[in-house]
Amino acid sequence: MEGRRERPPASRAKKPAAKRTTTEHNGTVAARYHAGSSGPQRGARSRGAEPDGDPTKKPTTRARPGQASMRITDLWSSATGAAGIAKQPAFPELQPPAIQPPASPELQPPAHPEALEVARCPSYRRGARSVGQLRAPRASRKGLEETPEGKLKNVLEKLKLKREKISKAADIVNKIVKRLLSRMKNRESEFKDVQQLNTGSYYERVKISAPNEFDVMFKLEVPRIELQEYHDTGAFYLVKFKRIPRGNPLSHFLEEEILSASKMLSKFREIIKEEVKEIKDSDICVEEEKPGSPAVTLLIRNPEEISVDIILALESKSSWPISTKEGLPIKNWLGTKMRTSLRREPFYLVPKDAKVGNSFQGKTWRLSFSHIEKYILKNHGIEKTCCEVGGAKCCRKDCLKLMKSLLEQLKKEYQELEAFCSYHVKTAILHMWTAHPQDREWDPKHLSRCFDNFLTFFVECLRTEKLMHYFIPKFNLFSQELIDQKSKKFLIEKIEYERNNGFPIFDKF
Template sequence: MESQRGKATRTASKAGAATRKVSERSTRVAVTEPRESPAAPRAAQLNVGKCGSVRESRSLQTQSARDSQEELQERALGARSKKASLRAQGAPPSGVSSTDGAEAPKPPVAPRPLPTRARSRREGGARSAREQRPAPELAEVPCSVTPARVPSLGVRERVPGGWKPRAVLDKLRLRRQEISAAAEVVNRVVDHLLRRLQDFDSEFKGVQLLRTGSYYERVKISAPNEFDVMFKLEVPRIQLEEYCSSGAHYFVKFKRNPKGNPLKQFVEEEILSASKMLSKFRKLIKEDIKNIEGIDVVMEKKKRGSPAVTLCIRKPEEISVDIILALESKSSWPASTQEGLPIDNWLGAKVRKKLRQQPFYLVPKHAKNGSGFQEQTWRLSFSHIEKDILNNHGHSKTCCENDGVKCCRKDCLKLMKYLLEQLKKKFDNRKELDKFCSYHLKTAFLHVCTQDPLDSQWHPKDLVFCFDNCVAFFLKCLRKEQLEHYFVPIVNLFSRKYIDKISKEFLSEQIEYERNNGFPIFNEF
């Protein structure tokens, strides 16, 4: 009888062991199987509660190793989304299941374990819990605009809110009455000088007018008080010799001209001297402005390295007029421009080909030579192409026309120019911003247009975000000390030979501050 009882006891013990093995196998399957339904995570948690073994942690580690990088990212994003949702509903930040709001299961406790195994199971459960915990969240800046990719920085950022770009632009908008009054005075001065040069029997008899600059590009801000014009002079049969592989500066030589050369007095050792020609040009203009009746106009002192003859009209309003002498060449563009003008995906390959068939210009802006300048050199100028691009800036041909869809490209450029203008006013007693000009902003802006070529990427409702993209790209250029010339890519406008690192760091810090605080400087001055 006793033997039968012992046999029955051993049989029941074996059956219980078999049942526990089946339970353990089902637990491992529940933990390692991918989640296929909302009930799956809950089932896994219940099984873990029955059998919290070290095998669970190892199983999770094995599955984690098999996960792809994309799945890990999706889990992290899902965890953040659920956590944010719970917080919005007033749920506790921790100790609550993300599935149904119930309390998180307690650490698994095995029935009557040995001390060593219990310690091992607790450690395994702790490791498993740490592995399942979502990654810590990055601090985010509150923002009223939906964040999107900032291609220039390569990271996802929030656009600071709290400022009204339309109100700023309205303040910058030129009034029609002011434009008419300023344009009338400037036209009188320019027309007078042009007629005198054409009538006067001199080397500049063939000059023609070419209107360029922000006013004619329709991106002038604040007031119509600055104008740029070119007096172009066609010079046929010239030969260019690149200066020190600069890409943008050239010596100009003449090929044989049987009719004689009207500019021969400016030639030194077969090279057309930019400094000599500019000096004579300034002299003639200085004499002519004395004969302009009814307008108080004077010539400003020559700025070292500048190609412009700057006139100041003092009455009735103070207006600055830069007159730039330019040599016009109708030959093929220099080889250094071959990879420039990257508008194929923006304005189209046909437009690029057509623009490159236009003449190019050389202005008397000298190349730097150590601490001085090489005064015989001329620099390439494509201001007429820039004006054409800005006035026909759409991916679609009807962008911003009367019946076309509007974009915010020009508004972004205006805001960028205003930002630099305001910073220069704020720090007018410092020299760090002296070498920065609107041309740097325009170049950066054109690169952003190349990166974002579609009109839909510049919708007026997205003005804040589009402007932030432009600012982000400009900051990236400052930090990397790299801003490619839009037409001559080998030229770095932020090279240390042009602008020192301290100045770039200073401007970067000021722009970053404004960007992070909603551009308070737009409301100053």
């Protein structure tokens, strides 16, 4: 047109033809991720920019000299009762997979399985419409979930307590416990000076599945007592008063100067039953007494069924018994100062009868360190910020929860496993944490490997019939007197079956 100057076409430099990047369904996740790691250049609307190098080539890593697999036998010096701290074997640092699903912090809303970051690519600039953002096929995402690592993470998501259920259950339990405690303090009885102490898996933040079981201690301080060890067990004691002042409310529980655990628990149960009858606005009852149990169990049936174990405990602020001298082996883990500080805390005695043949000794009390266990589980890292907000995470508690769930599910199916309990699992993992104190040894990226190592150790404890109490090294929780060999072999078989077949029992809940 007249008056308009025609603009000459701009010259273009010739470029070699770029090969189109193809993503096959059978390609690796790492390859698909690499293929989409570079966005198109401005104006490149008809061609996809090819990244440098071979996108399917995996990086290689050099093995560290002296790297070795963890030897479970190195843990035995702690778990089987040897004094001192177990030798610290090197924990293998395996090469992490190309992409890992993010580890969800404890008590956070679980992420949807489809939301895992399988193949994240950078956002494309506006106008680059011919090159779409690469997405991993659904089959690939599902494949990640079906790996041992992915399956265990999914199990943990199922085991998480729902916040609304936690709040609802805690409100119900707190209301009833507070009422019982208040009424017990206001009546003239031997237990009017009791104080509340929360213990158990719920307060240790390792409760699984549902907040339907709570443990609460009603502690009663007893000054100036003398302990007489029962049959060299280290765990069970007869309790005497060094001096019985006139008007001691516990004096009528004495049998030849011995404070009878069974008599005192029986009176404690009687008072609780009387107070429960006065609670008219809740559907609650006291369950029948279980032989050898130190607890009075309340069953709340409405709106949901909740079990509350109220445990009478004698509190002593004296030095810990001599049987605990070599226990609590945390010097190389949480430190010597921490161990000294914890041993200055009171210890507790619960009315647990020692088993004598097929009967129970009614006068005995058993040592309890549940308050120390709760502290350790909350402060488990060698680094003070482990699992705190803003700190690095570990999978210590995850391994504990998985093993607790495995044992719980097996016990539901097999009566032969009745003798085993979650305390065996907790004791075993405390020994495991002691032998492997570094936080990096419990990296959540290696959850499957850590859990497998724990299973190996637990099975060896069953085979050797040795699992020593964490605070009382000479007290064997897997002794023949407590659990017969047949039951241990049966549990070994069931654990190995689940382990070798990808834990099918986890698919049943």
